[in-house]
Amino acid sequence: MPTPSMEDYLERIYILIEDKGYARVSDIAEALEVHPSSVTKMVQKLDKSEYLIYERYRGLVLTAKGKKVGKRLVYRHELLEDFMRLIGVEEQHIYQDVEGIEHHLSWDAIDRIGDLVQFFQEDKKRIEELKHVQKKNEED
Numbered sequence: 001m002p003t004p005s006m007e008d009y010l011e012r013i014y015i016l017i018e019d020k021g022y023a024r025v026s027d028i029a030e031a032l033e034v035h036p037s038s039v040t041k042m043v044q045k046l047d048k049s050e051y052l053i054y055e056r057y058r059g060l061v062l063t064a065k066g067k068k069v070g071k072r073l074v075y076r077h078e079l080l081e082d083f084m085r086l087i088g089v090e091e092q093h094i095y096q097d098v099e100g101i102e103h104h105l106s107w108d109a110i111d112r113i114g115d116l117v118q119f120f121q122e123d124k125k126r127i128e129e130l131k132h133v134q135k136k137n138e139e140d
């Protein structure tokens with residue numbers, strides 16, 4: 001299992017490769033707001049754990065395992081953002097809240113949250129009912 005920090009890197013690398021076709025150490029450092037030397041260290045660790053293959057002057061490629069995990073991490077982040085938005089969390093809090101919890105939930109919890117998001121999305125009336133409860137609570 002990747003550590004929370006490894007997960008942050010894998011998630012970001014997966015997104016960079018999706019968007020640009022490659023992920024350079026400098027791009028990863030910029031995206032995660034860390035020093036390039038920290039990126040190099042982590043990339044070597046991810047290479048050792050077989051999430052990617054890193055060659056100093058040729059860049060990095062995700063292995064099948066790295067792609068699979070990266071994809072799930074991006075899905076998890078997006079699902080949790082959808083969940084936060086759905087329950088009415090203010091936009092300005094959503095990203096930081098998701099960053100704060102995403103590494104600390106079991107995949108069981110993620111799947112159950114997925115069910116809940118689906119439950120609400122399948123019938124918009126349910127969202128209206130939730131908003132009604134929230135409005136009532138605000139008035140109390």
Ligand SMILES: [Mn+2]
Binds near residue numbers: 011077098099102
């Ligand atoms: Mn994230």
